[in-house]
Amino acid sequence: MTTASDLPVVDETDIDRYDPEYRAWLREAVRKVQADGNRSADTHLLTIPLPPEWGIDLYLKDESTHPTGSLKHRLARSLFLYALCNGWLRPGRPVIEASSGSTAVSEAYFAKLIGVPFIAVMARSTVQSKIDLIEFHGGRCHLVDNPCEVYEVAARLAEEQGGHYMDQFTYAERATDWRGNNNIAESIFRQLDQERYPEPAWIVATAGTGGTSATIARYVHYTMRNTGICVADPENSAFLAGWRDADRNASSDNGSRIEGIGRQRVEPSFIPGSVDRMMRVPDAASVATIHLLERLLGRKCGASTGTGVWAAFRVIAEMLAQGRHGSVVTLLCDPGERYLDKYYSDTWLADQGIDPDPYSARLEHFLLTGDLGC
Incomplete structure (x- = not known):
């Protein structure tokens, strides 16, 4: 007959940390955050007018319409x-x-x-x-x-x-559900569904954390599309060098002057293998581009938007030279009213040694001829 003393000694430690008050707070907090997503209508996909004979459509995903005004x-x-x-x-x-x-x-x-x-x-x-x-x-x-x-x-x-x-x-890069759940990539493709070129040749992103480019690229690969992913990088950013040289330890001695994008180190959320192309964009080109966008759209944009649009123009110029038709998408990251004392200030630009005029001339030439002079 087996007695209690004959049974093996087993650690039956039971630690119960279930806290009803915390779980009630947690449920309510998650509900509030998810409700914000339900209340926020999807952001618009704007068109930037280009000569119709080019056969190329350029779209700008307007993330400035979110409740806090940015991507x-x-x-x-x-x-x-x-x-x-x-x-x-x-x-x-x-x-x-x-x-x-x-x-x-x-x-x-x-x-x-x-x-x-x-x-x-x-x-x-x-x-x-x-x-x-x-x-x-x-x-x-x-x-x-x-x-x-x-x-x-x-x-x-x-x-x-x-x-x-x-x-x-x-x-x-891991907090966002890149497979869907109305992420930015799924939204872009849904909004393009009825356009003449519903699968864009390129989507151009910019990188601050790298999370947006990772989400878009992963979704493109997951849904088996041919769209190329280009990341436009400003001056003084380590992302391009890290991607080019496969060096996650790449760094820059100076900080980016384009707020929100460009970092002095390759951030953990930047996923190099998901990106097809990277492009260095001069800060002066970014500034020149947002002044052009103000004329084309009737609104001010932040300089990170200018970085992406300049790179999109370069892609379009290449497509024209190759006789290709199609669409290109990039992002309107935040409104320019946040930067009136910076990118829209002649004094600040002069102090930084940024002269957008040569790039403004190239942009005017591009709109007339399709040649950006790159």
Whole structure:
């Protein structure tokens, strides 16, 4: 007869951390973030007028119409859902982010939505209008002189304050559902469905975290399309060198002057193998392009939009030279009103040694002839 003393000793430790109050808060927080996505109508796909005889259509995905005014609203929503569902966010504890501005604006919005504090660690050179928007949404800003310090400072603040470092540069590529779920790529292809060239020859993106280009590229490959993925990179960014040389340790000594894109290191969310082409765009070309867009669209755009559109024009010039027809898509990342004291200021441009006039002349020549002079 077996007695209790004959049974093997087994560790039956049972640790129950189920917290009804926290789970109720979590369900409500997720509901609020998902409801924001339901309320926000999909962003528009604008056309940039080109000579009809070219047989090429250029589209601009207008991400400035999101509630927080930029492409980063999608990313912030995904990051918050990812962090909430992983159990990383807790009531009353702060969310900290390293940001160049627009992501912090959007994350401040979502932090306020679910009722947690928010701190943005960003370069002191960030335009005041973005700082004002972060504070408008209830966040506060921690400014650093060296943009390369934002990662370390954000992580330290999170540890000191018992909060969560959101770390967009690591998690951007994995927080977004790239297979669908109304991500930006699925939206683009759905909106192109009735156009004369529904499968674009190229989609041109720009990279800050690398998450957007990764999402678009993965979706293109997953849905078995022929669309090429081009990433336009500004001056002083490490992405192009890292992609060209297959070197994830590539770096740049200076920070990008085009806010929101270009980094001094190759960020973890940048997926080089998903990208077909990279193109360096001079900062002066980006600025010249946003002034042209103001004339063509009747609205101001941020300089990161100019970076992408200049690269799209180069792609179109090549297609014309090759006798190809088709469509090209790029992104309107955020509104130019945030940068009136920067990219729309003659004084700032002169201080930076940026002269857009030669590129403006090339743009005028391109619209007349299809030749960008590259």
